[in-house]
Amino acid sequence: MSVFKKIYAWFANVGRVFANELRLIIHDPGVLLFFIALPFAYPVVYTLIYNPELVRKIPVAVVDQSMTPESRLLVRKADASPGIDIYAYCADMPEARNLMAEKKVFGVLQIPSDYAKKLALGEQAHVEFYSDMSLLLRYRTFVSSLTDLQIELIGEETGEKISSAGLGSLTGGLTSPINSSSNFLGDTEQGFASFVIPGIVILILQQSMLLGICLLGGTSSERRRANGGIDPKKVNAGACATVWGQALAYTIFYIPMTVYILHFIPEMFNLPHYGSPVEYLLFIFPMLLASAFLGLTLNALMKERESAFIIIVFTSVVFLFLSGLTWPRYAMSTLWTWVGNCVPAVWGVEGFIRINSNAASLPENSVPFMALWCLAAFYLITAIFVTRYINNKSISESKKAWQE
Amino acid sequence: MANLGFMDGMRREIRRMSSRRMYILGMIIVPVFVAVFFLSILNEGLPEHVPTAVVDLDHSEMSRTVTRSLKAMQVLDLNTECESYDEALRQIRTGNVFGFFVIPANFEKDALSGNGPTLEYYTNMTFFVPGTLSFKGFKTVAVAASGGVVKQTLTSLGLPPEKTDALVQPVVMDINALNNPWMNYAIYLCPSFTMATLALMIMLMTVFSISLEIKKGTSVEWLAVAKGRISVALVSKLLPHTIVYFAVGLFILWLLFGFSAFPMNGSLGWMIAATALLVMASQAFAVFIVSVVPNPRLAMSICALFGILSFSFTGFSFPVESMYGYLAVFSWLAPIRYWFLIYINEALNGVAVYYSRLYFVALIVLLFGPALMTWNLKRMALKPVYVP
Numbered sequence: 001m002s003v004f005k006k007i008y009a010w011f012a013n014v015g016r017v018f019a020n021e022l023r024l025i026i027h028d029p030g031v032l033l034f035f036i037a038l039p040f041a042y043p044v045v046y047t048l049i050y051n052p053e054l055v056r057k058i059p060v061a062v063v064d065q066s067m068t069p070e071s072r073l074l075v076r077k078a079d080a081s082p083g084i085d086i087y088a089y090c091a092d093m094p095e096a097r098n099l100m101a102e103k104k105v106f107g108v109l110q111i112p113s114d115y116a117k118k119l120a121l122g123e124q125a126h127v128e129f130y131s132d133m134s135l136l137l138r139y140r141t142f143v144s145s146l147t148d149l150q151i152e153l154i155g156e157e158t159g160e161k162i163s164s165a166g167l168g169s170l171t172g173g174l175t176s177p178i179n180s181s182s183n184f185l186g187d188t189e190q191g192f193a194s195f196v197i198p199g200i201v202i203l204i205l206q207q208s209m210l211l212g213i214c215l216l217g218g219t220s221s222e223r224r225r226a227n228g229g230i231d232p233k234k235v236n237a238g239a240c241a242t243v244w245g246q247a248l249a250y251t252i253f254y255i256p257m258t259v260y261i262l263h264f265i266p267e268m269f270n271l272p273h274y275g276s277p278v279e280y281l282l283f284i285f286p287m288l289l290a291s292a293f294l295g296l297t298l299n300a301l302m303k304e305r306e307s308a309f310i311i312i313v314f315t316s317v318v319f320l321f322l323s324g325l326t327w328p329r330y331a332m333s334t335l336w337t338w339v340g341n342c343v344p345a346v347w348g349v350e351g352f353i354r355i356n357s358n359a360a361s362l363p364e365n366s367v368p369f370m371a372l373w374c375l376a377a378f379y380l381i382t383a384i385f386v387t388r389y390i391n392n393k394s395i396s397e398s399k400k401a402w403q404e
Numbered sequence: 405m406a407n408l409g410f411m412d413g414m415r416r417e418i419r420r421m422s423s424r425r426m427y428i429l430g431m432i433i434v435p436v437f438v439a440v441f442f443l444s445i446l447n448e449g450l451p452e453h454v455p456t457a458v459v460d461l462d463h464s465e466m467s468r469t470v471t472r473s474l475k476a477m478q479v480l481d482l483n484t485e486c487e488s489y490d491e492a493l494r495q496i497r498t499g500n501v502f503g504f505f506v507i508p509a510n511f512e513k514d515a516l517s518g519n520g521p522t523l524e525y526y527t528n529m530t531f532f533v534p535g536t537l538s539f540k541g542f543k544t545v546a547v548a549a550s551g552g553v554v555k556q557t558l559t560s561l562g563l564p565p566e567k568t569d570a571l572v573q574p575v576v577m578d579i580n581a582l583n584n585p586w587m588n589y590a591i592y593l594c595p596s597f598t599m600a601t602l603a604l605m606i607m608l609m610t611v612f613s614i615s616l617e618i619k620k621g622t623s624v625e626w627l628a629v630a631k632g633r634i635s636v637a638l639v640s641k642l643l644p645h646t647i648v649y650f651a652v653g654l655f656i657l658w659l660l661f662g663f664s665a666f667p668m669n670g671s672l673g674w675m676i677a678a679t680a681l682l683v684m685a686s687q688a689f690a691v692f693i694v695s696v697v698p699n700p701r702l703a704m705s706i707c708a709l710f711g712i713l714s715f716s717f718t719g720f721s722f723p724v725e726s727m728y729g730y731l732a733v734f735s736w737l738a739p740i741r742y743w744f745l746i747y748i749n750e751a752l753n754g755v756a757v758y759y760s761r762l763y764f765v766a767l768i769v770l771l772f773g774p775a776l777m778t779w780n781l782k783r784m785a786l787k788p789v790y791v792p
Contacts, residue, residue: 054726124574128578135720137723143579178549182542183524309612310429310430314604
């Protein structure tokens with residue numbers, strides 16, 4: 001019987017820690033800011049920043065040295081393309097460079113003087129385009145607009161010439177003997193928000209939770225120093241029961257926020273959202289649990305309430321890159337791949353994007369899913385060690401650390 | 405100077421800074437670590453060899469030629485061959501590949517008989533960079549395949565090769581990527597991201613060091629050392645920090661333009677000046693926040709929010725002029741925005757400093773503007789109340 005009693009007592013402890021932790025969360029405005037306001041507002045702010053999705057009509061200067069109907073036609077066509085807006089005609093390159101230095105234009109289209117002549121002679125004509133490289137997105141917009149323009153010209157010029165060369169019967173087959181069609185998966189419109197937000201929201205989930213947990217940990221650390229090594233607001237329970245009680249409190253507290261972030265944010269802003277809710281919610285559960293245990297592990301470093309800001313905030317930038325959202329993971333060194341492997345959100349971002357944007361199933365994401373469970377197990381153990389260490393720390397030792 | 409309490413204030417602050425490891429961590433270790441991190445992770449410059457697949461439904465001489473040209477593309481790593489579209493799509497969903505290329509059945513027959521078969525390629529745009537790169541690789545191969553057949557036909561009709569080139573491609577667009585022809589991601593991302601991290605940590609640590617005085621009730625003593633003058637108290641407290649941050653900033657500049665040899669087409673002197681102004685303007689921003697909101701947690705929350713969001717709304721990756729106006733306006737408040745613009749002018753594009761004059765003015769305005777609110781900080785410092 002005593003074994004059952006012990007088991008019962010353990011669960012009762014978990015329950016008491018759980019209830020106590022929820023009380024601590026609700027009575028701490030700082031934690032509520034992290035647990036509610038931050039996951040509520042950040043996804044909206046981020047989506048609004050990137051919501052214009054595409055960069056269109058970038059101002060460009062023209063240096064037309066050909067001054068022929070052909071070159072003017074080319075400029076008109078360029079102006080009509082989605083990425084380019086002809087801002088000004090310049091007499092020469094220095095004038096165009098000046099506009100660029102003033103950031104009035106971000107590209108220069110230079111049509112050489114022999115442009116029309118070469119076209120008339122049936123030779124290849126070259127056109128120079130200079131792109132500012134401060135932002136790769138602008139360059140990319142230019143490239144895709146100019147490539148489409150080039151293909152358009154091939155269609156017109158080639159068709160015309162072949163028929164004038166007396167090969168008219170071949171025109172149909174020759175201008176496009178092999179067609180090609182490009183298809184974009186996931187982010188079909190290639191929009192910036194559609195690409196970046198599904199990843200960022202997962203990071204927001206993990207980081208806001210870590211900040212909140214560390215704020216609670218730092219506060220508890222302050223209370224211990226003020227009360228001779230004992231935190232009067234903590235339930236007296238074993239390390240294992242404490243960790244489970246706390247982690248469950250955070251995870252369950254986060255469920256409504258998770259549904260809001262993963263389901264309603266993509267719906268509200270019309271972002272890619274193809275996956276099944278059951279599958280991505282099931283998928284993200286171990287990430288929440290792993291993040292909670294990771295937060296409890298990091299509590300070892302939290303000496304006061306404000307520590308969380310200095311230790312946690314900057315990691316968002318680091319984790320964003322480790323997740324492979326902007327820089328693919330296959331191009332990372334072994335070291336950074338493994339550092340990334342230890343971060344729950346890295347697996348979370350990868351799996352959630354695939355389920356949400358590529359309509360992948362949970363079994364197709366078994367690798368990140370299993371990795372998340374492994375991380376949860378690993379950080380559970382480290383969290384228990386940290387909690388035991390904090391509990392055992394002698395009163396005099398913690399008093400000594402209290403200076404200033 | 406000494407009778408103003410300036411030197412005493414500095415001495416007091418240096419003692420405080422060296423008494424806690426948190427200062428070394430937040431002021432030196434984190435910014436340097438993040439700089440090294442970015443340079444190391446983006447070391448390759450361009451993430452070539454994108455894992456991709458091919459679905460060859462034709463199995464002909466011509467389809468094998470196309471597959472070979474795909475394999476020859478440096479930007480692609482064609483590591484998977486699938487038997488069907490569905491199988492390739494599954495490879496996308498499990499993340500094994502970022503794109504695939506489909507060669508339809510009867511491809512060779514249709515191409516030679518002029519029936520116009522279609523080469524289809526699919527790229528996963530949820531991962532932007534590999535998606536775009538594989539798109540580029542696929543498109544090149546598809547266009548080349550098409551052009552190859554035209555050329556072959558025209559040559560067989562007796563046209564000279566130089567004429568066929570002009571027929572296949574009458575106008576060539578030479579797109580020149582100015583000052584970053586390699587499209588190197590490290591050059592594009594590292595300067596802005598490392599300095600924005602430094603600015604973030606400066607704001608957090610400045611709020612931390614000032615609000616800690618209020619939290620612990622030492623702010624009364626702090627002002628007393630400065631003979632009750634908030635300006636002296638602030639300058640003597642923050643100057644030692646400024647020196648440390650500036651040293652860290654110089655080290656980061658060396659990492660970028662010395663060690664990594666990123667383009668420096670203008671004057672390093674102006675970059676150093678911009679970095680010094682960035683450091684002080686970020687400190688000033690934090691002073692302003694902590695003067696308005698002396699609660700340490702709330703002030704740090706605001707600085708963290710602003711610092712992290714400034715990576716986005718200052719337009720390092722998505723241009724400010726494409727954002728909604730009510731968000732774009734925040735970029736004007738962020739010191740890092742001006743540093744970024746100066747960096748583009750000076751280091752990347754190497755244009756005359758004349759074009760950066762307004763950015764320098766803006767940094768100087770941001771540096772002195774916050775002085776308007778310090779009266780409130782003095783009030784709070786004299787009667788410190790800690791709200792957790």
